[in-house]
Amino acid sequence: MRKVDDSVYDWTRVASLLLLSRELDELEEKVLAPQRRIFYQFSARGHDLAQILLGLKLTDAHDAACGYYRSRPLLLALGVDPEDALGAAMARAGGYSDGRDLGVVFNHPNPGGPTALPMCGGVGAQFTPAVGWAQAIEYRRNVLGDQAFDKSIAVALGGDASVATGGFWSALTIATTQPLPLLFFIEDNGYGLSVPSSYQTPGGNIASNLGSFQGLRVLSGDGTDPSLCSSLIHDAVEYVREHRRPCLLRVDVPRLQGHSLQDTQAYKSAAVMEQEWQRDPLRRLFDGLVPHVLSPAHWADLQERSKARVQGASEAAQARPVSDPGRAATHVYFEGTVQHRGGLWAEGWMPPKTSEQPSVTGERINMVTATRRTLDHELSINDRMLVFGEDVGAKGGVHAITLGLQEKYGQARVFDTSLSEEGIVGRAVGMALAGLLPVPEIQFRKYAEPATEQINDCGSMRWRTNNRFAAPMVLRMPAGFGRCGDPWHSQTNEVPFIHSPGWKVATPSNAEDAVGLLRTALRGNDPVVFFEYRALLDASSARRPYPGDDYALLFGKARKVRSGTQLTIVTWGSMVERCEDAIESRSVELIDLRTLMPWDREAVLLSLQKTRRCLIVHEDTQTAGFGAEIAAVVAAEAFHDLAAPVSRLAMLDMPCPYEPTLMAHALPSVASIRARIDRLVGF
Structure with a gap:
């Protein structure tokens, strides 16, 4: 094994974090789970060293990582308290979610330091929000001129099975075509639960298959070798920071326990499991550090400190109460207390004064003109607002609602996207988390189906993070019949969005209401689905005089x-x-x-x-x-x-x-x- 590089990492810190992670896994598997004090457990053994090395390289205040259910070692490296980690696993009050979400589905606002974006329970759902954060970094850096973002990057972590998902490929397309400072960190343990990597990508190696992917630097290597892995991670992170371009790093790691605690790994032979344990990164770190960097006594002391810290954290976590059931329904929507991260309000932005009284002037305009004029005005007074979707740029949208906006505000603020609704909404989530106001468009209601997971995850975010994070946005979509119908462009079906907690849903029937509701949505602090009914876009019955640049309507207030x-x-x-x-x-x-x-x-x-x-x-x-x-x-x-x-x-x-x-x-x-x-x- 090569000698570790002392100039890049504090190896005592690395060893402490790795031992801490192992003690947490040990306690959960051997004590808390058998005692039924936790309900789900996903061991990070084997993945832990690589994640810790990555986490210690995320040093910029505007760095962000979006992980998955096996990403606790990364969170420890970012400074998450073990008491919070165990409290979340035990579903106790406080912590990441106040007992609302799985203990392994983390979030970490971390003011002044790197952010751990809210994780999702779905495989592959983490990629497009991460790419949205990366795009927001470049927007704030290049358009708003904020030098604090000059070296910031985004990271998306995923297992080998995640490379088969639409979210992965959508994010890969966005990051390489823009290009964006995003690191794809793929932890390949050979299995997606029980399914081999060869079922996820041909030959079981995504790095080999992406070797010729344009606009992407690809690195791959052993994630259990401290020297090699630290070098790979250092090179990958520095490349993204300096070149402002994406990189994919695949680390080959063993999964030393089952997919979850309930997984017996019957699909692996004894020989395979023995080979995996021979590659245990903890053992290899010990061999690389002792006695050359740390004495045996120093290593033993680190072990004892980790045990004591975890034992203390466990006692403190168990002393936490269960959250008050009377509060379980709080924070589905904004209730007056602003979230820690996400949206404009969390960064101190206050909406301009509005009026419920229309200032009726000028001729009657149709719904298209009313919507466009509202978007135009809000773009003119809010430089963090971005409008995007398929064909919304030079073409001005298939219904002409965004016509002329790109010419007026530029391609950085009004832009076309790749044909991926998951990518459109997912990147909007990341942008909102990074303090922007995204206004994505789904070209027709039916086309929202591929984005369902991102829509649901966005809506539940405020609730499942106990008001730590929210992703306010306005998701515009034409709906319903036009001059003719068909099964693909004429669907209405508002119900799924109403049934997705956290989303508000606007359904205006005339130009005046469209202005008022859209303005309220654009200046609000919740995600909103804004329907634009195709039959009304140019209907004479829906025409009204423009009600003014201050006109806004309360949601939940009907018109007689x-x-x-x-x-x-x-x-x-x-x-x-x-x-x-x-x-x-x-x-x-x-x-x-x-x-x-x-x-x-x-x-x-x-x-x-x-x-x-x-x-x-x-x-x-x-x-x-x-x-x-x-x-x-x-x-x-x-x-x-x-x-x-x-x-x-x-x-x-x-x-x-x-x-x-x-x-x-x-x-x-x-x-x-x-x-x-x-x-x-x-x-």
């Missing part, structure tokens, strides 16, 4: 379109126009919800006290559509006010047809709405 006494219609988005046409000469109260998360149940229930009849109309399919939620609330809270059953009118339970006549048959029409009104009034 028309008063009436015989029946209440509850609707939103594209169906508002049709309902207005249907209620002519009828005494019907029409309520436009405007937002679905939160939705204004008080306005609906108050209206029903007067009309005693309820019809819910929406563009989405009926079964399990959001109308079912409204109907359930009405049935539970207004049952004694009702003079007729709650009724729903929605699209047939089928994909939206392409041919216009077939599409018209599937959707609620003016005639069908009118007929349902008459039936309910006559009940």
